[in-house]
Amino acid sequence: MSDDPHSNPNNYSDHSNHARGFAALLPHKHDKHSDHAPMPSKPCCDTGGHRVDSDGSHKRVVFIGNPNVGKSSLFNAILGTKARVMNAPGTTVLLEEGEYDHDGSSWDLIDTPGTYSLLPLSPDEQVAADAVMGLDGEREPDLIVTVLDATNISRALYFLAMVLELGKPTVVALTMNDLAAKQGAGLDVNKLSQALGGVPIVAVNGRTGEGRARLMAEVAAHFDGTPMPKGLHPIDPHDVDVKQWVEAGADARFDWAARVLAQINMQERDRVTMSDRIDRVLLNPVLGILVFLAIMFVVFQATTSSLDRLRIGSTAR
Ligand SMILES: Nc1nc2c(ncn2[C@@H]2O[C@H](COP(=O)(O)OP(=O)(O)O)[C@@H](O)[C@H]2O)c(=O)[nH]1
Numbered sequence: 430m431s432d433d434p435h436s437n438p439n440n441y442s443d444h445s446n447h448a449r450g451f452a453a454l455l456p457h458k459h460d461k462h463s464d465h466a467p468m469p470s471k472p473c474c475d476t477g478g479h480r481v482d483s484d485g486s487h488k489r490v491v492f493i494g495n496p497n498v499g500k501s502s503l504f505n506a507i508l509g510t511k512a513r514v515m516n517a518p519g520t521t522v523l524l525e526e527g528e529y530d531h532d533g534s535s536w537d538l539i540d541t542p543g544t545y546s547l548l549p550l551s552p553d554e555q556v557a558a559d560a561v562m563g564l565d566g567e568r569e570p571d572l573i574v575t576v577l578d579a580t581n582i583s584r585a586l587y588f589l590a591m592v593l594e595l596g597k598p599t600v601v602a603l604t605m606n607d608l609a610a611k612q613g614a615g616l617d618v619n620k621l622s623q624a625l626g627g628v629p630i631v632a633v634n635g636r637t638g639e640g641r642a643r644l645m646a647e648v649a650a651h652f653d654g655t656p657m658p659k660g661l662h663p664i665d666p667h668d669v670d671v672k673q674w675v676e677a678g679a680d681a682r683f684d685w686a687a688r689v690l691a692q693i694n695m696q697e698r699d700r701v702t703m704s705d706r707i708d709r710v711l712l713n714p715v716l717g718i719l720v721f722l723a724i725m726f727v728v729f730q731a732t733t734s735s736l737d738r739l740r741i742g743s744t745a746r
């Protein structure tokens with residue numbers, strides 16, 4: 430019953446639901462010094478206008494992450510009314526873009542559709558992968574903001590590994606810390622950053638925008654590069670077969686993510702969705718059959734009782 434298309438190994442080898450148990454991170458121009466400024470109003474929509482920075486002189490910062498990790502909320506909290514919705518070049522896929530001013534320079538921020546992998550399964554994922562890898566005519570990012578969900582940390586780390594392998598300056602925005610804390614699984618951001626060999630991580634709240642000023646300060650400080658954690662090996666997406674790279678490195682990424690989790694004393698404890706719970710029942714060899722028999726019984730009862738009512742109705746006439 431899982432709705433994750435990457436869970437089908439026939440479709441894809443980015444094992445978001447890997448057999449080893451991995452079930453499955455700016456202030457607005459006017460409030461860039463405050464993490465607690467009021468949330469800006471909704472972005473305007475512009476599906477036919479020009480793209481930001483047409484002469485390519487601005488630093489390009491691409492936001493990427495799994496679906497529903499809070500990328501767009503965070504992006505809008507940072508850009509406010511300066512965010513605009515555009516079509517990705519040559520596609521009907523919508524991207525959010527906007528110019529962000531930081532200490533006298535302008536950067537272009539790009540929000541991408543959610544993706545579980547850099548090996549895309551859908552046009553949306555293709556747009557996200559192209560934007561972060563600088564493929565298919567997309568300008569290469571100068572820095573990648575990888576948005577990770579603190580309640581899905583093992584899946585998040587697997588995805589981060591792929592992004593880090595691109596060898597681009599990368600800053601992590603860690604969302605959903607409020608939820609993780611409620612679940613008793615709050616993460617120590619400094620400890621996690623250490624376990625990642627010094628990759629900068631900022632705890633943010635996509636919903637309230639808290640942490641956005643710190644995030645953008647880290648972005649400003651890292652255009653010259655961020656560390657490559659031990660155990661990961663950089664590639665150039667222009668020189669490799671992306672499918673082969675993503676698939677061949679899957680096991681090594683899971684091993685790396687497991688080692689990082691062990692270093693921060695975390696179990697592979699990811700958010701269990703309603704779909705996961707239903708899967709557990711329906712795929713259980715005993716419970717699954719009982720549920721099947723119960724459904725068959727209810728269908729049988731419903732059919733026979735309506736037939737009875739029809740028969741009684743027709744004999745009464
Ligand atoms: N509790 C909590 N909710 C968040 C946080 N960040 C985003 N959300 C919520 O998560 C949902 C998905 O966010 P969205 O920005 O659409 O995710 P996207 O798919 O990654 O762009 C929305 O309901 C947000 O309000 C956070 O840090 N904590």
Ligand SMILES: [Mg+2]
Pocket residue numbers: 500501502541542543
């Ligand atoms: Mg989004």
